[in-house]
Amino acid sequence: xxxxxxxxxxxxxxxxxxxxxxxxxxxxxxxxxxxxxxxxxxxxxxxxxxxxxxxxxxxxxxxxxxxxxxxxxxxxxxxxxxxxxxxxxxxxxxxxxxxxxxxxxxxxxxxxxxxxxxxxxxxxxxxxxxxxxxxxxxxxxxxxxxxxxxxxxxxxxxxxxxxxxxxxxxxxxxxxxxxxxxxxxxxxxxxxxxxxxxxxxxxxxxxxxxxxxxxxxxxxxxxxxxxxxxxxxxxxxxxxxxxxxxxxxxxxxxxxxxxxxxxxxxxxxxxxxxxxxxxxxxxxxxxxxxxxxxxxxxxxxxxxxxxxxxxxxxxxxxxxxxxxxxxxxxxxxxxxxxxxxxxxxxxxxxxxxxxxxxxxxxxxxxxxxxxxxxxxxxxxxxxxxxxxxxxxxxxxxxxxxxxxxxxxxxxxxxxxxxxxxxxxxxxxxxxxxxxxxxxxxxxxxxxxxxxxxxxxxxxxxxxxxxxxxxxxxxxxxxxxxxxxxxxxxxxxxxxxxxxxxxxxxxxxxxxxxxxxxxxxxxxxxxxxxxxxxxxxxxxxxxxxxxxxxxxxxxxxxxxxxxxxxxxxxxxxxxxxxxxxxxxxxxxxxxxxxxxxxxxxxxxxxxxxxxxxxxxxxxxxxxxxxxxxxxxxxxxxxxxxxxxxxxxxxxxxxxxxxxxxxxxxxxxxxxxxxxxxxxxxxxxxxxxxxxxxxxxxxxxxxxxxxxxxxxxxxxxxxxxxxxxxxxxxxxxxxxxxxxxxxxxxxxxxxxxxxxxxxxxxx
Numbered sequence: 076x077x078x079x080x081x082x083x084x085x086x087x088x089x090x091x092x093x094x095x096x097x098x099x100x101x102x103x104x105x106x107x108x109x110x111x112x113x114x115x116x117x118x119x120x121x122x123x124x125x126x127x128x129x130x131x132x133x134x135x136x137x138x139x140x141x142x143x144x145x146x147x148x149x150x151x152x153x154x155x156x157x158x159x160x161x162x163x164x165x166x167x168x169x170x171x172x173x174x175x176x177x178x179x180x181x182x183x184x185x186x187x188x189x190x191x192x193x194x195x196x197x198x199x200x201x202x203x204x205x206x207x208x209x210x211x212x213x214x215x216x217x218x219x220x221x222x223x224x225x226x227x228x229x230x231x232x233x234x235x236x237x238x239x240x241x242x243x244x245x246x247x248x249x250x251x252x253x254x255x256x257x258x259x260x261x262x263x264x265x266x267x268x269x270x271x272x273x274x275x276x277x278x279x280x281x282x283x284x285x286x287x288x289x290x291x292x293x294x295x296x297x298x299x300x301x302x303x304x305x306x307x308x309x310x311x312x313x314x315x316x317x318x319x320x321x322x323x324x325x326x327x328x329x330x331x332x333x334x335x336x337x338x339x340x341x342x343x344x345x346x347x348x349x350x351x352x353x354x355x356x357x358x359x360x361x362x363x364x365x366x367x368x369x370x371x372x373x374x375x376x377x378x379x380x381x382x383x384x385x386x387x388x389x390x391x392x393x394x395x396x397x398x399x400x401x402x403x404x405x406x407x408x409x410x411x412x413x414x415x416x417x418x419x420x421x422x423x424x425x426x427x428x429x430x431x432x433x434x435x436x437x438x439x440x441x442x443x444x445x446x447x448x449x450x451x452x453x454x455x456x457x458x459x460x461x462x463x464x465x466x467x468x469x470x471x472x473x474x475x476x477x478x479x480x481x482x483x484x485x486x487x488x489x490x491x492x493x494x495x496x497x498x499x500x501x502x503x504x505x506x507x508x509x510x511x512x513x514x515x516x517x518x519x520x521x522x523x524x525x526x527x528x529x530x531x532x533x534x535x536x537x538x539x540x541x542x543x544x545x546x547x548x549x550x551x552x553x554x555x556x557x558x559x560x561x562x563x564x565x566x567x568x569x570x571x572x573x574x575x576x577x578x579x580x581x582x583x584x585x586x587x588x589x590x591x592x593x594x595x596x597x598x599x600x601x602x603x604x605x606x607x608x609x610x611x612x613x614x615x616x617x618x619x620x621x622x623x624x625x626x627x628x629x630x631x632x633x634x635x636x637x638x639x640x641x642x643x644x645x646x647x648x649x650x651x652x653x654x655x656x657x658x659x660x661x662x663x664x665x666x667x668x669x670x671x672x673x674x675x676x677x678x679x680x681x682x683x684x685x686x687x688x689x690x691x692x693x694x695x696x697x698x699x700x701x702x703x704x705x706x707x708x709x710x711x712x713x714x715x716x717x718x719x720x721x722x723x724x725x726x727x728x729x730x731x732x733x734x735x736x737x738x739x740x741x742x743x744x745x746x747x748x749x750x751x752x753x754x755x756x757x758x759x760x761x762x763x764x765x766x767x768x769x770x771x772x773x774x775x776x777x778x779x780x781x782x783x784x785x786x787x788x789x790x791x792x793x794x795x796x797x798x799x800x801x802x803x804x805x806x807x808x809x810x811x812x813x814x815x816x817x818x819x820x821x822x823x824x825x826x827x828x829x830x831x832x833x834x835x836x
Contacts, residue, residue: 098336099216102412103129104209109318110412118205128194129210134186139215141336143182144175145195146209153201153534160196171471173531182212213336222410225321226421230404231379235433236462238379239323239392241406247346248388253288256280257375260443263356265373276442282384287370292347301365319346320409323392330405330423335416344392344473349376349385377460381439392473395435395464401427436554437461437478445481454483467547468520469527476518478551485511488560493569494552509702515555519544522573524631525613526620535615540628545576564707574598575632577647581777584647585706597651599673601632635676642680643812645777648704649677649684657689658727668725674736681774681816683712688722689733696761700741709749709778711756713737716771739764752833754781759826770819773829783809790832791817797825
């Protein structure tokens with residue numbers, strides 16, 4: 076143990092003192108050891124206002140101050156705009172992270188005349204914690220103890236993103252004999268080799284390390300002891316390590332000792348950021364009991380370009396400039412608040428990077444054969460990495476999101492695609508639930524939208540609820556449709572896909588199965604559904620937050636509100652297949668009360684859907700027919716069917732304990748007529764219907780040519796195909812949204828031909 080500890084300290088040794096004068100970057104603050112100058116801040120009150128005063132005597136009087144940042148870690152996003160000022164002049168938040176304030180002018184004045192140092196007045200700051208505030212100052216002086224500098228900087232630009240790769244500090248580089256290469260990706264049973272080569276599908280093997288090696292570099296013990304209940308055992312620290320970060324600078328000029336003071340700090344990375352920490356497998360039994368880790372768990376590195384791996388011992392930072400141009404980069408090491416700003420060819424690019432304004436694209440990570448027992452057919456999984464940045468998230472991220480495209484052996488383009496979104500993707504099966512369909516699964520930040528100030532000091536009052544996830548999903552989906560031959564009329568949303576995202580895009584999703592495999596209730600209104608998460612945490616207080624168009628922020632997760640805004644707009648066909656009891660099991664756990672409210676809205680606004688609950692079932696024939704639903708042809712919306720059961724009002728004791736809605740109705744695509752003056756469709760009850768006939772309201776939806784104007788009159792007929800006789804006829808007027816609804820239409824097992832014709836003037 077002593078020998079390992081000595082090696083650790085030696086590898087992170089400080090550089091010698093007494094370096095030549097130049098630009099210095101140091102930090103001041105409270106009791107934290109991760110500061111250049113700890114115990115140099117004090118909280119005092121003047122006229123009832125808290126002031127944070129820093130002792131800056133370590134900076135020589137009159138020294139040139141290039142930049143100063145007041146960093147204020149916060150436990151939550153503020154309710155109202157933060158106001159910190161110096162002598163009445165408010166400080167401004169620093170983009171793009173909005174977690175610190177530009178304090179340059181104040182520090183320059185205080186260094187020139189220390190007597191003027193009255194500190195920072197904290198006039199308004201929800202959740203302010205003076206103990207965590209620090210002041211980072213970049214100034215000219217004589218450098219003392221500094222950390223070793225980074226080396227091996229190189230850059231790759233692809234699709235609008237610049238990937239910087241560089242060597243970690245020595246303590247975070249594994250020994251060569253600890254590096255392994257993945258030959259078969261199999262989760263806990265992943266197979267490895269000692270040397271590089273080809274994997275099972277002929278691609279270069281991905282480098283990796285074991286979890287034991289990773290924990291050693293983190294100074295932690297592998298959590299082999301089983302946790303109690305469903306809790307993960309806490310980490311045990313084997314040795315203390317300094318606080319280390321890698322800072323990334325960007326400039327239009329080459330970054331040298333003379334220009335680094337003027338370079339823009341674009342971000343920072345942490346040690347060991349080149350590894351995919353999500354490859355950690357938590358072992359347990361039952362429903363996640365006695366969780367623990369295993370030392371031999373394989374942890375791979377990321378890729379910086381298609382199938383081009385980051386090597387163990389390398390770090391990376393991904394920057395999205397957002398515009399075309401040529402830029403130089405440099406990286407520096409920071410240890411316990413002190414930064415090494417020395418610049419050489421080892422940590423500064425000699426040539427600029429030619430950057431584009433392209434939209435970022437996923438990077439191919441690895442390919443493997445699916446090992447999960449196939450429901451329909453075997454598939455090949457292609458794994459990708461996607462580094463988010465605005466507009467796909469409110470903040471840039473140096474941790475990528477995973478994307479998995481599972482392509483069954485029977486897939487033939489143009490073919491169907493099922494889209495699924497998750498907060499995290501593990502090694503569970505990724506093959507499609509529909510035969511021959513490509514399954515596209517992606518990790519996302521939330522299910523539709525979140526606050527633009529999330530994770531920053533921008534208050535709820537000055538930020539908006541924006542659909543970041545929607546942009547992310549549709550960008551990745553468009554990328555997938557170009558990469559593989561996808562039939563645009565056969566794209567569906569399933570499982571983890573957000574209902575609130577899918578209903579906004581009928582041009583993308585033909586059908587939405589939000590709860591397959593028939594296990595959980597839908598999230599129609601997140602205010603009332605436990606699966607929705609804490610809206611106050613994700614979006615903000617309901618009486619404060621707004622969307623970009625000024626609507627109440629919480630309404631964005633209420634389907635009934637969305638449908639009421641424009642009843643004439645189409646949505647995907649909704650398959651609401653909830654089979655659990657209303658008052659127990661997953662019905663109670665995942666929230667029942669908003670489901671009947673959601674179904675009522677679908678009926679009221681005449682949108683196409685089926686539903687089931689409490690053991691009720693839609694007919695097998697209907698299910699099979701809907702799985703093949705196409706979205707390039709008109710579909711009917713059925714409402715108020717006489718065979719429907721009553722789900723109630725959301726109270727578990729109200730309505731029928733089990734049942735279905737529209738569970739026996741189908742239609743035929745073969746003879747649909749959809750032109751300017753006429754709409755016709757054959758509708759019917761499936762053979763397993765408990766009755767031979769029913770009445771139902773029918774509204775043509777997703778019409779391509781039949782576009783009635785409000786107030787237009789139409790003739791309609793209902794012909795029994797078994798006899799050829801017209802059993803119903805009449806006139807109908809298009810409502811103010813251009814919808815034509817035929818009330819109490821008779822539909823039988825023997826099929827009925829419904830026709831709507833524009834009246835001639």
